[in-house]
Amino acid sequence: MNQAIRNTWIAVMVLFVLCLGALSYVQFFAAKDLNANPLNNRQLFRDFDLPRGAILVDGKPIAESVPTDGQFKYQRVYTDPELYSHLTGFYSLANGSTQLESVMNPELTGKSQDQFFDRLVNLFSGKENEGASVELTIDGELQKFVYDLIPDDTRGSIIVSEPKTGNILAMASKPSYDTNLVAVHSSKQAVANLKKINEIPGLSSNTNPALGNLPAPGSTFKIFDMVAALESGKYNADTVMKNPNTVTLPDGNTKMGNFYAGICASQPEATFAFIVAQSCNTPFAEISTELGAPVFEDVTERFGFGQQLNIPLRVTPSEFPKGLNPTQLAQSVIGQLNVKATAMQMNMTAMGIANDGVIMEPNLVKQVMAPDLRVLSSSEPKEFSTATTKEVADQVTDLMRGPVKSGTAMRAAVPGLDIAAKTGTADIGTTGFVNSWITGFAPADDPEVAVTIVIERTKYATGSALTSPNMKKILEAVFNQ
Numbered sequence: 001m002n003q004a005i006r007n008t009w010i011a012v013m014v015l016f017v018l019c020l021g022a023l024s025y026v027q028f029f030a031a032k033d034l035n036a037n038p039l040n041n042r043q044l045f046r047d048f049d050l051p052r053g054a055i056l057v058d059g060k061p062i063a064e065s066v067p068t069d070g071q072f073k074y075q076r077v078y079t080d081p082e083l084y085s086h087l088t089g090f091y092s093l094a095n096g097s098t099q100l101e102s103v104m105n106p107e108l109t110g111k112s113q114d115q116f117f118d119r120l121v122n123l124f125s126g127k128e129n130e131g132a133s134v135e136l137t138i139d140g141e142l143q144k145f146v147y148d149l150i151p152d153d154t155r156g157s158i159i160v161s162e163p164k165t166g167n168i169l170a171m172a173s174k175p176s177y178d179t180n181l182v183a184v185h186s187s188k189q190a191v192a193n194l195k196k197i198n199e200i201p202g203l204s205s206n207t208n209p210a211l212g213n214l215p216a217p218g219s220t221f222k223i224f225d226m227v228a229a230l231e232s233g234k235y236n237a238d239t240v241m242k243n244p245n246t247v248t249l250p251d252g253n254t255k256m257g258n259f260y261a262g263i264c265a266s267q268p269e270a271t272f273a274f275i276v277a278q279s280c281n282t283p284f285a286e287i288s289t290e291l292g293a294p295v296f297e298d299v300t301e302r303f304g305f306g307q308q309l310n311i312p313l314r315v316t317p318s319e320f321p322k323g324l325n326p327t328q329l330a331q332s333v334i335g336q337l338n339v340k341a342t343a344m345q346m347n348m349t350a351m352g353i354a355n356d357g358v359i360m361e362p363n364l365v366k367q368v369m370a371p372d373l374r375v376l377s378s379s380e381p382k383e384f385s386t387a388t389t390k391e392v393a394d395q396v397t398d399l400m401r402g403p404v405k406s407g408t409a410m411r412a413a414v415p416g417l418d419i420a421a422k423t424g425t426a427d428i429g430t431t432g433f434v435n436s437w438i439t440g441f442a443p444a445d446d447p448e449v450a451v452t453i454v455i456e457r458t459k460y461a462t463g464s465a466l467t468s469p470n471m472k473k474i475l476e477a478v479f480n481q
Contacts, residue, residue: 048072048093048185053108053131053371055088055100058140063088063101063179065131076183082176083147086208087136087313087364090179094187095194098206100134100364103312107132107368112376130371137167137366137379145477147172149470155202156455156466157210157343160474163351163447165381166360168311173209175200202456211315214340215435215456218424219279219408221335223349223439226276226396227388228299229287237273237399241283244268249285250326256285256334259425262408277402279423285330293324296333302387303349304359309384311344311362318345335426346439347452348384353400353420354447357393359384397444409438411468414475420444423468428457436463438471442479449478 051074055063062084065074076091078084089099097105106112110129146158152174160170177200181193197205207213229235245265246257258264264280275283288296300320301307309315318341324332331337344362352359360381367378388396400420403409408423421440428434439452451471455463 047109048074050074050109051130052076052091053110054133055104055108056133056135057084057138057143059135060140061133063091071185075185078179078183080144081179083144083172085176085179086173086210087138087171088179090182090205092182092190092194093185094190095182099208099313100136103310103314104134104365104368107134107376112368132371132376133369135366135369136364137169138171138364139169142170142477143172146170146474147174147176149473150174150455150466154455154462154466155209155457156453157213158470158474159210159343159347159450159452160478161347161351161362161450162360163354163441163450164360166351166362166384167366167379167381168362168364169449171208171210171364175203177203177205208313209456210343211311211313212342213456214316214318214342215454216337216339216426216428217335217341217346218426218435218437219281219335220346220349220422220424220437220439221333221339221341222276222279222284222424223353223396223400223422224296224299224303225284225287225333226399227392228291228295229272230392230395231299231388232291232295234290235272235287237271237395239272240269241272241275241286242268243270243275243280244282247282247285249330250289254327254331256281256330258282273399273402276399276422277405277407279403279408281334284333288329288333289326293322293329296320296329297322299388302385303352304345304384304387305341309344309362311364313364315344315362316342318342335424343452343454346437346454347450349387350439350441350450350452352385352387353393353396354441354444354450355393356390357388358386400440401444404440409440409468409471412438412440412471412475414442414472414479417442417475417479418444419475421468421471425460425463432459433457434460434463436460436467438467440471442475449475451475 052065054061062079066077068075089101091097091101108131110131150156157173161168177197182190184190246255258280262278264278305318305320321338332339348359361384363379368376370376397420400422404413404419404421409421412421419442421438424437426435436455441447441450451474453467453470455466
């Protein structure tokens with residue numbers, strides 16, 4: 001009898017220990033994974049009943065949770081959704097969250113480390129936890145201005161930033177979509193709406209085109225060529241080079257030519273400054289052979305290629321292939337072949353040249369504020385890398401004045417404003433379409449803004465009309481010209 005009682009007691013204690021252990025594991029070790037599990041509707045439903053923090057531009061909400069009499073206590077509402085969809089992303093019962101709604105979720109739900117004491121006070125007072133507000137560096141008026149410059153039937157992105165701080169003043173892309181359609185309380189309707197959104201040509205609701213698309217950069221890549229050439233000590237603005245209209249690359253078969261509609265053919269021998277201003281291609285084949293692939297691998301890496309960056313949105317790393325043979329290298333140094341770059345990467349390149357060779361880390365978040373308006377955190381300028389020396393950056397700046405004064409970017413010129421810029425056109429195979437680019441900064445002698453425009457998969461005439469002329473419009477707006 002005593003043995004039976006003893007065995008029962010041991011069994012009960014074992015079960016008790018197992019239950020305690022399982023509960024402890026769930027509470028302290030597995031809670032995060034369980035909460036994040038897409039099958040955990042309880043956590044998702046509970047979060048939807050919380051007053052989620054706002055996302056602010058110029059102190060006004062572009063995303064906020066408003067009280068509702070519907071299925072849940074709050075409804076996420078987006079103001080000017082097409083203007084900001086690629087920044088805010090969406091917060092959806094059926095589709096999860098994307099972009100800032102995702103990466104800033106701990107702050108917006110009040111669960112960040114900075115809000116620990118607020119949660120502790122609310123625990124004892126019985127008060128409901130509230131999310132913090134996230135204020136962006138975006139200038140709302142400038143954001144709308146640059147967004148409207150991109151035609152509705154066009155795939156393109158525009159970024160305007162501050163070279164000295166890295167703050168992003170505008171980042172707009174098309175095509176866009178209405179995030180309110182995905183934030184509805186009906187899961188069935190949200191799924192159906194998102195399906196229609198993702199059927200829009202050139203649009204992915206999960207991708208910010210300015211940070212995630214990787215079009216070939218064309219001749220904007222020649223900024224890296226300038227850096228490599230000047231750093232070598234073998235070239236300067238006055239170096240005279242052969243400038244044939246076409247060249248045969250080292251494999252003996254592949255041809256490279258200058259742009260047929262340009263004026264490069266007018267000077268069979270030309271200075272480096274002329275070659276940059278007119279964006280001639282053939283001399284860069286010679287430069288690539290002279291310097292070799294490792295030099296260009298090094299320069300592009302210093303400017304950010306191949307590196308992971310979060311601003312706090314994730315930026316897809318740009319690509320410059322390693323181990324290129326001489327023919328592949330010659331094609332790559334004019335921004336073709338398998339070279340790929342985000343608009344953000346080329347904007348960082350302009351920022352680095354503008355800021356004496358130092359690239360400041362791009363940033364979208366100005367500050368995070370508690371519900372009582374206490375500042376929980378604020379951004380401070382942070383260096384990303386020293387890409388080159390001030391001496392080389394100054395020389396590149398002077399070379400980049402050439403396209404605006406007398407070259408391929410003349411339509412970007414603003415009377416009385418000193419501008420440095422580089423254009424680029426990258427052929428997309430034999431499709432007849434191109435990626436059209438411009439990136440640069442102003443004033444060139446004391447830069448305040450860096451501007452990057454890319455129009456993807458377009459006809460040459462369309463792309464050229466939407467790059468340099470729109471840079472002019474942006475700079476006129478910024479500097480009230």
